[in-house]
Amino acid sequence: MRHLIDPMDLSVKEIEHLLDLADDIILHKEKYQEVCKHKKLATLFFEPSTRTRLSFEAAMMELGGNVLGFSSANSSSATKGESVSDTVRVVSGYADIIAMRHPKEGAPYAATRKVTVPIINAGDGGHNHPTQTLTDLMTIRREKGRLNNLTIGMCGDLKFGRTVHSLIKAMSRYENINFIMISPEELCLPDYIIKDVFEKKNIKYKNVRTMEEVMPELDILYMTRVQKERFFNEADYIRLKDSFILDERKLVDAKKDLCIMHPLPRVNEISTKVDDDPRACYFKQALYGKYVRMALIMTLLGVSADEDR
Amino acid sequence: MRHLIDPMDLSVKEIEHLLDLADDIILHKEKYQEVCKHKKLATLFFEPSTRTRLSFEAAMMELGGNVLGFSSANSSSATKGESVSDTVRVVSGYADIIAMRHPKEGAPYAATRKVTVPIINAGDGGHNHPTQTLTDLMTIRREKGRLNNLTIGMCGDLKFGRTVHSLIKAMSRYENINFIMISPEELCLPDYIIKDVFEKKNIKYKNVRTMEEVMPELDILYMTRVQKERFFNEADYIRLKDSFILDERKLVDAKKDLCIMHPLPRVNEISTKVDDDPRACYFKQALYGKYVRMALIMTLLGVSADEDR
Amino acid sequence: MRHLIDPMDLSVKEIEHLLDLADDIILHKEKYQEVCKHKKLATLFFEPSTRTRLSFEAAMMELGGNVLGFSSANSSSATKGESVSDTVRVVSGYADIIAMRHPKEGAPYAATRKVTVPIINAGDGGHNHPTQTLTDLMTIRREKGRLNNLTIGMCGDLKFGRTVHSLIKAMSRYENINFIMISPEELCLPDYIIKDVFEKKNIKYKNVRTMEEVMPELDILYMTRVQKERFFNEADYIRLKDSFILDERKLVDAKKDLCIMHPLPRVNEISTKVDDDPRACYFKQALYGKYVRMALIMTLLGVSADEDR
Numbered sequence: 073m074r075h076l077i078d079p080m081d082l083s084v085k086e087i088e089h090l091l092d093l094a095d096d097i098i099l100h101k102e103k104y105q106e107v108c109k110h111k112k113l114a115t116l117f118f119e120p121s122t123r124t125r126l127s128f129e130a131a132m133m134e135l136g137g138n139v140l141g142f143s144s145a146n147s148s149s150a151t152k153g154e155s156v157s158d159t160v161r162v163v164s165g166y167a168d169i170i171a172m173r174h175p176k177e178g179a180p181y182a183a184t185r186k187v188t189v190p191i192i193n194a195g196d197g198g199h200n201h202p203t204q205t206l207t208d209l210m211t212i213r214r215e216k217g218r219l220n221n222l223t224i225g226m227c228g229d230l231k232f233g234r235t236v237h238s239l240i241k242a243m244s245r246y247e248n249i250n251f252i253m254i255s256p257e258e259l260c261l262p263d264y265i266i267k268d269v270f271e272k273k274n275i276k277y278k279n280v281r282t283m284e285e286v287m288p289e290l291d292i293l294y295m296t297r298v299q300k301e302r303f304f305n306e307a308d309y310i311r312l313k314d315s316f317i318l319d320e321r322k323l324v325d326a327k328k329d330l331c332i333m334h335p336l337p338r339v340n341e342i343s344t345k346v347d348d349d350p351r352a353c354y355f356k357q358a359l360y361g362k363y364v365r366m367a368l369i370m371t372l373l374g375v376s377a378d379e380d381r
Numbered sequence: 382m383r384h385l386i387d388p389m390d391l392s393v394k395e396i397e398h399l400l401d402l403a404d405d406i407i408l409h410k411e412k413y414q415e416v417c418k419h420k421k422l423a424t425l426f427f428e429p430s431t432r433t434r435l436s437f438e439a440a441m442m443e444l445g446g447n448v449l450g451f452s453s454a455n456s457s458s459a460t461k462g463e464s465v466s467d468t469v470r471v472v473s474g475y476a477d478i479i480a481m482r483h484p485k486e487g488a489p490y491a492a493t494r495k496v497t498v499p500i501i502n503a504g505d506g507g508h509n510h511p512t513q514t515l516t517d518l519m520t521i522r523r524e525k526g527r528l529n530n531l532t533i534g535m536c537g538d539l540k541f542g543r544t545v546h547s548l549i550k551a552m553s554r555y556e557n558i559n560f561i562m563i564s565p566e567e568l569c570l571p572d573y574i575i576k577d578v579f580e581k582k583n584i585k586y587k588n589v590r591t592m593e594e595v596m597p598e599l600d601i602l603y604m605t606r607v608q609k610e611r612f613f614n615e616a617d618y619i620r621l622k623d624s625f626i627l628d629e630r631k632l633v634d635a636k637k638d639l640c641i642m643h644p645l646p647r648v649n650e651i652s653t654k655v656d657d658d659p660r661a662c663y664f665k666q667a668l669y670g671k672y673v674r675m676a677l678i679m680t681l682l683g684v685s686a687d688e689d690r
Numbered sequence: 691m692r693h694l695i696d697p698m699d700l701s702v703k704e705i706e707h708l709l710d711l712a713d714d715i716i717l718h719k720e721k722y723q724e725v726c727k728h729k730k731l732a733t734l735f736f737e738p739s740t741r742t743r744l745s746f747e748a749a750m751m752e753l754g755g756n757v758l759g760f761s762s763a764n765s766s767s768a769t770k771g772e773s774v775s776d777t778v779r780v781v782s783g784y785a786d787i788i789a790m791r792h793p794k795e796g797a798p799y800a801a802t803r804k805v806t807v808p809i810i811n812a813g814d815g816g817h818n819h820p821t822q823t824l825t826d827l828m829t830i831r832r833e834k835g836r837l838n839n840l841t842i843g844m845c846g847d848l849k850f851g852r853t854v855h856s857l858i859k860a861m862s863r864y865e866n867i868n869f870i871m872i873s874p875e876e877l878c879l880p881d882y883i884i885k886d887v888f889e890k891k892n893i894k895y896k897n898v899r900t901m902e903e904v905m906p907e908l909d910i911l912y913m914t915r916v917q918k919e920r921f922f923n924e925a926d927y928i929r930l931k932d933s934f935i936l937d938e939r940k941l942v943d944a945k946k947d948l949c950i951m952h953p954l955p956r957v958n959e960i961s962t963k964v965d966d967d968p969r970a971c972y973f974k975q976a977l978y979g980k981y982v983r984m985a986l987i988m989t990l991l992g993v994s995a996d997e998d999r
Contacts, residue, residue, distance in 0.1 A: 105419050110723050112751055114744070122451055123471055126423070129449040130475035133421055140747040142740055142761065143451060154955035157962075162741055162954060165977035166748035186965070336471060337463035344466075347495070359474035414728050431760055432780055435732070438758040439784035442730055452760060645780060646772035653775075656804070668783035 074372055075184045075191045079205035079238050084245050091210050093367035094360070096377075101134070103377045107370060108137030114167035115141035116160065117194070118174040123336060123358065124194050124203070128171045131365035140167065156183055164189045169373055190372040198234050203368065204335055205238040207361035208294075212243075214360065215331040215353050216291060220247040223289050227254040228296035228316050228341060230261045235335045236296060237265060244269050251277040252286050256312045259302060282315050288325045293318070295334045295354075297341050319343040326351065333357055383681055384493045384500045388514035388547050393554050400519050402676035403669070405686075410443070412686045416679060417446030423476035424450035425469065426503070427483040432645060432667065433503050433512070437480045440674035449476065465492055473498045478682055499681040507543050512677065513644055514547040516670035517603075521552075523669065524640040524662050525600060529556040532598050536563040537605035537625050537650060539570045544644045545605060546574055553578050560586040561595050565621045568611060591624050597634045602627070604643040604663075606650055628652040635660065642666055692990055693802045693809045697823035697856050702863050709828050711985035712978070719752070721995045725988060726755030732785035733759035734778065735812070736792040741954060741976065742812050742821070746789045749983035758785065774801055782807045787991055808990040816852050821986065822953055823856040825979035826912075830861075832978065833949040833971050834909060838865040841907050845872040846914035846934050846959060848879045853953045854914060855883055862887050869895040870904050874930045877920060900933050906943045911936070913952040913972075915959055937961040944969065951975055 076082070082090070097104050113132040115125050120143055129139045156174065160183040163170060171192045172180050177199035184191050195201040213219050224243065226236050230253055240261075243249050251270070253261050260279060270277045280286050283293070298316050303309040317340065318332070334342060334354040346352050370376065385391070391399070406413050422441040424434050429452055438448045465483065469492040472479060479496070481489050482503040489502035504510040522528050533552065535545050539562055549570075552558050560579070562570050569588060579586045589595050592602070607625050612618040626649060627641070643651060643663040655661050679685065694700070700708070715722050731750040733743050738761055747757045774792065778801040781788060788805070790798050791812040798811035813819040831837050842861065844854050848871055858879075861867050869888070871879050878897060888895045898904050901911070916934050921927040935958060936950070952960060952972040964970050988994065 110752075110754075112748060122468070126449055126451075126472060126475050130421060133447045133449065134419075138751045139449070140744055140751065140757070142744075146738070146762070152955045153957040155962075158954070158956060159740070161973055162976045163744060165973070166744050166980060336467065337461045338467060339462040344464075355470055355474070358471045362475060429764065431777070435758055435760075435781060435784050439730060442756045442758065443728075448758070453764070645776065646770045647776060648771040653773075664779055664783070667780045671784060 079202040094363040106136040108135035111137040112167040211357040223250040224292040225290040230255045388511040403672040415445040417444035420446040421476040425481045520666040532559040533601040534561040534599040697820040712981040724754040726753035729755045730785040734790045829975040841868040842910040843870040843908040848873045
């Protein structure tokens with residue numbers, strides 16, 4: 073039995089299979105709409121995350137399966153002092169697969185020890201969120217046609233943004249990736265990623281302070297939210313925040329086939345006027361998330377369209 | 382693609398079709414129990430409303446469809462500062478139709494601009510609640526056999542009650558409707574409805590202060606809740622509230638085929654002793670709400686019982 | 691139409707049928723996976739109880755049925771002042787069967803008066819929780835092979851623990867049951883159970899203060915949570931609590947086929963090291979709860995595997 077706790081649990085080959093399957097699901101939805109009949113997904117969300125939860129639930133339903141679960145800890149037994157491990161062990165008698173989100177890092181991993189069904193980490197604190205990473209990889213592959221030979225700009229909060237960290241690690245396994253980090257100094261990439269990933273693997277990267285100076289080079293622009301509370305003082309926040317807001321004006325020199333991504337929810341870091349630009353891929357990205365979760369659920373459950381018919 | 386945001390979005394003809402379909406669903410449930418197979422309804426309730434939400438969910442399930450969503454804003458991404466428009470746009474990738482309730486007037490309309498699936502307004506603040514109006518129309522038509530030639534008494538909070546305002550507008554399109562407004566002065570019908578609806582369309586109406594004085598005339602008695610907090614002072618509330626509570630005694634002079642309606646939830650404005658009176662239609666009304674929502678979902682999705690078999 | 695409000699609503703014969711059906715469901719899951727197709731269970735949880743709710747939902751789904759409902763009172767109309775009776779009456783138009791949990795004793799019984807579908811009490815305050823009792827009976831019968839000739843130790847909070855009270859009443863109907871009550875004096879069994887059950891029916895029982903002194907006699911050890919807030923002072927709690935925590939050491943003299951039960955959630959009253967002991971049955975117990983609820987739903991709905999094929 074396999075779980076998915078860390079995006080790096082999957083080999084490059086396994087990711088390729090998942091993305092191929094997700095592509096096939098998009099092309100042949102009918103083929104897959106009963107493959108999980110009589111199977112149940114439990115969504116155990118110890119902290120709320122509507123988008124992720126609904127994406128998992130839609131994924132399971134489009135495979136013909138059922139969904140049960142909870143959407144926040146206060147509707148769970150956690151409030152009575154039960155351990156996560158106990159909750160998950162009991163639920164594993166009620167469902168065939170579990171998607172679990174928890175504010176505490178490592179909670180999903182701890183849950184795997186006693187469990188008899190596959191667990192998918194749907195986000196554990198600032199740590200991992202592997203289905204977001206799979207969503208990002210699927211978006212890049214579908215929009216650019218490849219996962220190598222890319223210049224990827226990452227913009228905003230690169231210090232705390234786990235999606236950025238995971239995506240860097242995941243992309244570092246492909247050939248000829250060039251990373252450009254666009255952030256205020258206060259929110260730049262942690263040293264350990266620079267050392268353990270970029271330097272160890274001899275990957276090209278640079279840090280810059282504005283989008284404009286690198287825009288013409290970018291194949292991918294990955295935007296993230298800059299949260300006010302990350303700054304030491306209001307003055308710094310006000311001085312810096314505009315540099316990390318994407319608007320139409322900043323896109324003037326961008327490539328015609330730039331792919332603009334964002335894990336969502338967006339607050340104001342991308343102007344809504346950019347939404348109509350064909351390069352804006354973030355709503356497509358949210359949609360791809362459903363398909364890659366369908367592929368993942370099928371893979372972990374060991375079901376396939378062929379077997380089922 | 383059609384949405385349903387305001388009850389007046391639907392023509393008299395379209396309402397007739399919906400009510401005919403709802404009637405047919407009641408007669409031939411089996412014919413409809415798979416028509417929405419493999420389709421999904423998202424219930425996005427940014428404020429709680431159990432009855433309305435469960436009615437939508439039951440409706441979709443009885444059509445063979447699936448349901449996902451959230452039941453209050455604190456389990457949604459709204460708490461992270463996401464716009465309603467973004468939330469709805471993402472969810473439109475996860476569902477085939479959306480029923481949305483929001484405390485802010487106009488939110489469902491705003492949501493329609495970027496969305497690729499039909500949206501049903503399940504109540505936006507004090508503004509519109511079109512499926513309640515459809516429920517009311519269905520109840521009147523089924524219980525009285527017609528939507529014209531009726532004397533309709535409306536009792537309680539006529540100032541703030543959106544269901545009353547919507548029902549008046551909806552009924553104003555039928556022939557020979559006579560409205561009687563029964564309310565304390567503090568809670569009487571807003572002037573704009575008197576001018577824009579009654580006077581402009583030359584519709585008969587009167588205002589009275591007690592149910593008893595008009596009870597023998599009524600074909601319909603539409604009760605609403607009188608909330609204590611609407612009054613300026615406790616003394617007024619206590620003095621007035623009994624006049625707007627329906628009990629058996631006040632029904633002595635009522636017609637034998639009076640139809641008593643209430644949008645529910647009821648607190649104490651109808652004595653529970655009235656529940657067993659055959660003229661009490663409010664629980665049937667709640668049930669009809671399910672059937673008219675089934676008809677609406679089918680219509681907006683463009684599915685029909687015949688096509689599907 | 692039948693409801694299940696009090697565990698004693700069911701005769702010994704009816705319980706035997708339910709447990710037989712639950713056993714058959716375990717053996718032949720496929721036979722049952724469509725028997726509730728097109729039927730809906732409403733889970734009305736006026737207070738949260740994840741485990742119980744998910745168990746009911748999984749049960750209905752494994753019978754091919756649908757589920758709708760709410761998981762806490764603040765997502766229900768109760769906050770608008772509606773009576774439970776009204777809520778349930780409306781919901782009975784949306785579902786074929788209702789599982790209801792309520793903090794107020796007697797609420798589920800009150801709800802049955804106006805309702806047109808079967809109601810299952812999923813716990814009403816400190817009062818009844820009949821599906822827990824059925825779960826316990828099923829666990830005992832499956833693990834011990836019988837419901838008579840047993841020595842049952844009950845440990846922990848015997849004063850407030852409704853599961854203990856219900857199980858005593860239920861087991862008192864079988865032959866040759868010997869009860870041993872293991873609790874601090876502050877939390878010992880209420881007098882009325884001793885008088886109305888043990889003395890009236892001439893059942894053997896004793897009270898002890900430690901597990902160790904009776905461990906070798908026990909066929910069943912039923913553990914419950916000792917809540918700190920039940921004690922008059924911290925000192926008493928600290929002095930006493932260890933006596934009512936089960937660990938490996940205390941099991942040294944236990945029978946090889948002892949069956950350790952717990953209604954869950956567990957906090958610290960059973961050491962997690964006991965979990966791997968083959969005598970630990972509490973996770974199996976949670977699983978049996980699903981099957982006995984499947985049997986109950988089928989029975990109250992009047993459906994059977996044979997009719998359906």
